[in-house]
Amino acid sequence: MTHDPSRRALLAKTAAVAVSGVAAVGAARAEPLPVPDSNKSLGRPLPPEEYGMPSKYESHVKRRRTDVLVNKQNYSDWSFTPLHQQLGTVTPTGLIYERHHNGVPDINPDQHRFAIHGMVRQPLVFSMSDLMKYPSVSRFHFMECSGNGLTDWLKPAARTVQQTHGLLSCAQWTGIPVSTLLDEAGVSPSATWALAEGGDGSAHARSIPMKKLMEDALIVYAANGEMLRPENGYPLRLFIPGWEGNVSIKWLRRLKLGDQPWHLRSETARYTDPMPDGKWRQFSFEMEAKSVITSPSGSMKIRPGPIEIVGFAWSGKGRVRAVDVTLDGGRTWREAQLEGPVMDKCLTRFRLRWNWTGEPTTIASRCVDSTGYVQPTVADIQKVRAITGFVQHHNGVFPWSINEAGEVKNAIA
Amino acid sequence: MRSLETVTMTFATAALLAGCAGNAANPTASSPHARSMMLGTPIVEADISAWNIDVRGPDGQGLPPGSGNARAGKALFDAKCASCHGAAAAGGPMFGTMVGGIGSFKTDKRLLTPGSMYPYAPALFDYIRRAMPLTAPQSLSNDETYALTAYLLHLNGLSGEDAEMNATSLAAIRMPNRDGFIVDDRPDTNAVRCMQDCRPLRTSVPAP
Numbered sequence: 139m140t141h142d143p144s145r146r147a148l149l150a151k152t153a154a155v156a157v158s159g160v161a162a163v164g165a166a167r168a169e170p171l172p173v174p175d176s177n178k179s180l181g182r183p184l185p186p187e188e189y190g191m192p193s194k195y196e197s198h199v200k201r202r203r204t205d206v207l208v209n210k211q212n213y214s215d216w217s218f219t220p221l222h223q224q225l226g227t228v229t230p231t232g233l234i235y236e237r238h239h240n241g242v243p244d245i246n247p248d249q250h251r252f253a254i255h256g257m258v259r260q261p262l263v264f265s266m267s268d269l270m271k272y273p274s275v276s277r278f279h280f281m282e283c284s285g286n287g288l289t290d291w292l293k294p295a296a297r298t299v300q301q302t303h304g305l306l307s308c309a310q311w312t313g314i315p316v317s318t319l320l321d322e323a324g325v326s327p328s329a330t331w332a333l334a335e336g337g338d339g340s341a342h343a344r345s346i347p348m349k350k351l352m353e354d355a356l357i358v359y360a361a362n363g364e365m366l367r368p369e370n371g372y373p374l375r376l377f378i379p380g381w382e383g384n385v386s387i388k389w390l391r392r393l394k395l396g397d398q399p400w401h402l403r404s405e406t407a408r409y410t411d412p413m414p415d416g417k418w419r420q421f422s423f424e425m426e427a428k429s430v431i432t433s434p435s436g437s438m439k440i441r442p443g444p445i446e447i448v449g450f451a452w453s454g455k456g457r458v459r460a461v462d463v464t465l466d467g468g469r470t471w472r473e474a475q476l477e478g479p480v481m482d483k484c485l486t487r488f489r490l491r492w493n494w495t496g497e498p499t500t501i502a503s504r505c506v507d508s509t510g511y512v513q514p515t516v517a518d519i520q521k522v523r524a525i526t527g528f529v530q531h532h533n534g535v536f537p538w539s540i541n542e543a544g545e546v547k548n549a550i551a
Numbered sequence: 552m553r554s555l556e557t558v559t560m561t562f563a564t565a566a567l568l569a570g571c572a573g574n575a576a577n578p579t580a581s582s583p584h585a586r587s588m589m590l591g592t593p594i595v596e597a598d599i600s601a602w603n604i605d606v607r608g609p610d611g612q613g614l615p616p617g618s619g620n621a622r623a624g625k626a627l628f629d630a631k632c633a634s635c636h637g638a639a640a641a642g643g644p645m646f647g648t649m650v651g652g653i654g655s656f657k658t659d660k661r662l663l664t665p666g667s668m669y670p671y672a673p674a675l676f677d678y679i680r681r682a683m684p685l686t687a688p689q690s691l692s693n694d695e696t697y698a699l700t701a702y703l704l705h706l707n708g709l710s711g712e713d714a715e716m717n718a719t720s721l722a723a724i725r726m727p728n729r730d731g732f733i734v735d736d737r738p739d740t741n742a743v744r745c746m747q748d749c750r751p752l753r754t755s756v757p758a759p
Contacts, residue, residue, distance in 0.1 A: 402605075470747055
């Protein structure tokens, strides 16, 4: 049953049709419909208790490690969200992308402590049960790694959108405004930065401006209605809306307030942007507006006929105002339809109906956000930054080429 | 205890009223006072000291007492680090080289090492102390961490083999990339929303 080749062939056909959107209007008559086995047999009984899992027919939908920039170990490593298989704006929790610096710790929430200290009136320590008594807030936000797109700046390396853009996820995050707890500790008027540090084996830490912490940062213990998964920071993480995922410190154990940034390895030697003249740009926290077509995308195959182009757009500065799509390699663009709700710093789905004639072409999308910022091309970015070394913050327009056989490929250049 | 509760409640009530108006105007705005519960337990800094491991780059604030030199560091490195980083930190099975690259940033091939990249030497102490060795982080003594820091600086030609590294001498080292950083000044692009007759996208049409 699991290896039934005809079923596999059928699935493959269904997938191809789904991608190309070819409707069998006026085509040969469909076969008579037999009553399926599922109608004629007893289903699986309800176990006394269970954590529900996806259908076994969906077992190919998985996070995947990079197969382009293969790491020499899998402790300081990352895995990608399968964006082409994400069907709504919320990423299923088990598919939220990962980036760890020393593996995933297994923290007992009863023992976990979170401290606020440094330039405060009264240093405080909280247990998880303390924190969970506070009135919570829940917000939908995307989270993106500054290194998303790292391998695909000037020539194609990754094949699928999972690999080119999958260091991106979106969830409903639940927790407490950081400002609530900081106010209780009493922030010194001269505190301008805070160090956030994790309780993992890398004690991963970043300096974060107080202004942002007080504005909209959250201390989060849940995602999509359940406690965080271990790989997402269980039992407690920081969440900084719209900023590179690296600052949303997982397994959060403390915030230490100070009056200047720390200049740690992760804010100098890493997560910085190469600039002309041998310089590096640091503290480039905000993830600027970006979009990508997820269907059709790399490694898919389409057939001539109507195609529903679908993708995601997002901006760390605010809402998505519009998404434009080109079907002719950038010569002309037309506005796509946005699927509501369109929320602040949240993944937004766009769609556009297209009738593919079978001519080879290149398609791409471009996001405009609520500040008026227009997603640049790599050529635009290359005019002002150096694209060499360990390049971060790639929000360039991403082209997919389609050849006469309908094969969709990464066409970044 | 009693007076504390009273104070908290009065505070919370007042804040709640203020918070209502705020929420009406902007339903997503957080009104921290309305959420205040005062459930944190006061702690003194001395009792956080085991966690207080951060070292501030520019002035080395947070560097602990202790010292070590590159000679001692080499022996430690061979025993605890070389299995992943290679002999003399030249690159091993788990990580590339941690030596060289100074001056490479003006070329097309930037080589990122602690020597070429870190603007402040105390950051090297900070990172080794918090994260290395990968398999046993926070297991090194202060003297060992100073010695390993001294060894990596020495391999990068930034200090002598016998130079003692301590809170004062480490903070005094001038790293080559000290002035190599600029603070975020984006947006740095100003793309326009062209709809017709636009310049085609740069693409690489991959080989079939």
